[in-house]
Amino acid sequence: MRIVSADSATALLDDNFVPLVHVASAAVLVEPPYTKADVRIAEPIFREVENGFDVIAHEAELCQSLLETEKADVVHLDASLGGFPLDELSPVELIGLRVSNRARSNLLKILPQLRKIAGEIRRKHNIETLAIGKDSIAVRIAELTAGSEAILYAAAKSVTEQKSLILGLPTKCQHKAARDRIYLNSLMEAELEVKGYAKDAQKILAKVRIEEMQNPVARGFRALKITPRG
Secondary structure, three states: EEEEEEEEEEEOOOOOOOOOEEEEEEEEEEOOOOOOOOEOOOEEEEHHHOOOOHHHHHHHHHHHOOOOOOOOOOEEOOOOOOOOOOHHHHHHHHHHHHHHHHHHHHHHHHHHHHHHHHHHHHHHHHOOOEEEEHHHHHHHHHHHHHHHHHHHHHHHHHHHHOOOEEEEEOOEEEEEEEEEEEEEOOOOOOOOOOOEEEEOOOHHHHOOOEEEEOOOOOOOEEEEEEOOOO
C-alpha cells in the first residue's frame, strides 16, 4: 500500500519551553517497509502555535500537491477521528466523535475546507482521505520528516538573526547529523528503524552549534538549542 501523509512538526520555544511558533510542514509518500519517506515535499511555515489549528488544512493541501506527481492508495491526515473519511464528515458527526471540546471547535472552523480538499482528492484520484492521526505510521514519518526540515529552517533563522533559538522536537525521537543530512530517529518501541531526514544542501549546519537536551516541562520530548557559530 502506498500512503500519502502530511504533518507539521516542531516549534520554536521560549526560555520557559513554551511553544511559540510551528516551524515546518511536510507531505510524504511512504511504501513498504514504511520506515522513511520515499518522496517528500516540505516548506517553512512559522505559524503561531496559539492560532495554528488551521495547519491541518495546509497539510491536506500539501498532500493534494504531492498527488499531482505521485500515485497513492490512500491519504492519512494527522487528525485523530478514528480514520473517518473527511469528505463524508459532517458537523453533526464531528460533534458525536470523542474529541476534546477545543479540538472539536477548531476542526469545525476548517471542516468545510477539509471536506472540499478531500472531495477533490477522491474525484481526481479515486482515493480516500482519512482522519487517522498518530495511529498511522505514515503520519509519524511525516512528523519526523517535517521535524528534520524544521531543524534546517531554524538553523537558517538562527544564523540570519544571529541569536540562539530553542527548537522543540516531536515526541520520542533523537537528532543525528551525518554528511549532508540531518536525521530524526524514532525512539519508540517497534519504530527503531523509522526516521525522517532532510538534505542540508545549503551547508547551514556548519554555521551553527546544536546542543540536544531533555525538555524539562514535557516528558518524552527533547529540544535543541541552536546557536550561530562565530
